[in-house]
Amino acid sequence: MVLIEVHVTARLMDMTRAATTTGAWIEQSDHDLDAFHAEVARDTDPADYPTATHVRQGVVVYSAAAVAGADRRALQAELIRALMDGPGVVAFEDAFSHDVVDAASEAFTAIIDAQRAEGGVAGDHFGKAGANDRIWNAAQKLALHAPEVFAEYYAADVLALVCEAWLGPRYQVTSQVNVVNPGGGAQVPHRDFHLGFVDPDQLSAYPAHVHALSPALTLQGAVAHCDMPLESGPTMLLPHSQRFTAGYVAFYRQEFIDYFAAHHVQLPLRKGDAVFFNPALMHGAGANTSTDIRRMANLLQISSPFGRAMEAMDRTAMVRAVYPSLLAMKAAGRSERDLRNVVNATAEGYAFPTNLDRDQPIGSLAPPSQVDTVLAALADGLTPQALDLALVDQIGRRIT
Template identity: 90%
Template sequence: MLIAFHVTARLMDMTTSATTATGAWVEASDCDLDAFRAQVTRETDPADYPMASDVRQNVPVYSAGAIAQRDRRALQAELIRALADGPGVVAFEGAFDHDVVDAASEALTAIIDAQRAEGSVAGDHFGKAGANDRIWNAAQKLALHAPEVFADYYAADALALVCEAWLGPRYQVTSQVNVVNPGGGAQVPHRDFHLGFVDPDQLSAYPAHVHALSPALTLQGAVAHCDMPLESGPTMLLPHSQRFTAGYVAFYRQEFIDYFADHHVQLPLSKGDAVFFNPALMHGAGANTSTDIRRMANLLQISSPFGRAMEAMDRTAMVRAIYPSLLGMKAAGRSDRDLRNVVNATAEGYAFPTNLDRDQPIGSLAPPSQVDTVLAALADGFTPAALDTALTAHGERRIP
């Protein structure tokens, strides 16, 4: 009970400190490197994580084989504490059996080969199309391509343990497979979905309590599909950096990028190992400096089932209906703010979920949302017919 109270109190403190210590908004002045340094220059005390088998590079490491012998609730409370108030990242040795990983790797390689044969080259947020091998929506593709392999893979209890700990039951799994070939470059340090994918010029529009709560909506994970020694470029991590509320804005700043370069850690992994981390943890894929390791990882993004509206609405039909009125408002001299208010109340404002094979985030962290499409149409003076064409194309890119 004391553990549960501590974790709950810490999560509440994360939200209240965001609105009282620095104000209701995250300002440029909050991106203080000295304050950031004070948060991250700390050691992870093994005594705080008694169920871990080891602490390496400030990361608690657990044995997946020992899960059945542990008190599940107590172990989950320890994981919550590590992800929220501790280093922000945990690792599980042997999370996935080798034969299960090998079967999944074979199936996923077949999917990559089929993509190549079709001339479909997937790009991502940080790499040019063709630089690495990427499978968007890998969970669905694996389920359809090899359902028995999918079932064996996602039966892994280490995955369920940490997902239930951070998000509760009925969590939703998505995944993207990334194969970084020899010579593949490192990513820039970043935070992840949701606010981690918001453009920096928009971040300040979100109040500080949203910056603090966003990490509680998702959990990030990576499953090693091959041995990953340091030269293969396992994920670069900055333990404890998830505690810095201004981090979504700060990770775009050069001084924070430089600090990350000098102080990050990397945890070598064996095939079947997995790491899970708070999406606010500053991280990035490392450079593959090997000559012969095709570093394959299944990048897991697990979401809370609660992040959605109560009612299902046909927002495309709504946009088509009101667009002539928007053109009339613009012609009458109504302000850009008025027009934007109407569009925000009508169109889908978020780029996700989408079909990332068709709607790839090349050159940005996210493809354009329906709101972006409508605002651009208004700015360019699209006719209703031209907007209809743009909306149809936007919708077709998002079809599963």
């Protein structure tokens, strides 16, 4: 166990060094397909994961029952190594009991039916609104709709085991239920939250060490709520692709999309199985080519409790107070950079967390942030009163 922990610590240091010795920023020269191939064209050695049941298509697979009595810290060190330096993805068979999954599925179906009855159409980051069924903020909705089911569901120790390994204690769970109906198309390959949701024209503004460390802030997961054979379109995965530091930019490039299409794997799942992966792993939902399988998955996005500021600030009040001064600075001929600097220090710069039922990222990765709203108001010369209406509308979309 000590050797594994030393290896993990060394790998963290290597990741940071790799992000800086090649340059402080991700440059065009870093988007090298040969270098990417060198990272992903490697085997997953079962000997590196002694607690696993087997390795399937490069994915480390565990049995929830078999690991129940394992040394927890040693197993978590093994999971860290798999998620960071190994294939970047692990699967657990029978992670959630069928009775609990069925009860949750029944609750989720009732919530979807209620959404339909209200006339709401939930879109997602990559799918057309109405093509599939989506429940945003499914964790809160399940807790309010069926608290007993919620309690049994999130008592599953496999979830806690992996979350504590990657994020430490006091992790924050969110989830979105996605039902891909027969005929539902595949997603484009992508990386996930945080940098995975940043507009591509802004990614190069983040230094390379942020690209390397961003994945440590989030863990992605998916719980199968039905059997998922290949024809139902289980998640497409590219093992080891999380190792490529420039991948947040590269996944937008056609040659990387083509590489993913030629080399990805798909892992059939049974009801109650769960997959967890590094958010930097290139992945995407597969096409549901079946005629009768409504593929339901609970998509888990678990966050570090540390990803927040030290002080709670009323940034809307700050914007209202400062905006007249910004208009005066603009009228006096101050540079766009000066104006942007003030806005960045004043307004909320991140689109999340938000209420994705009302503030949906349809056609984009994220809805506009408050910074985006204020900069647009400045560009259009909106009056303080007009900006205030826009802020009130935005706040109304974001609140739970």
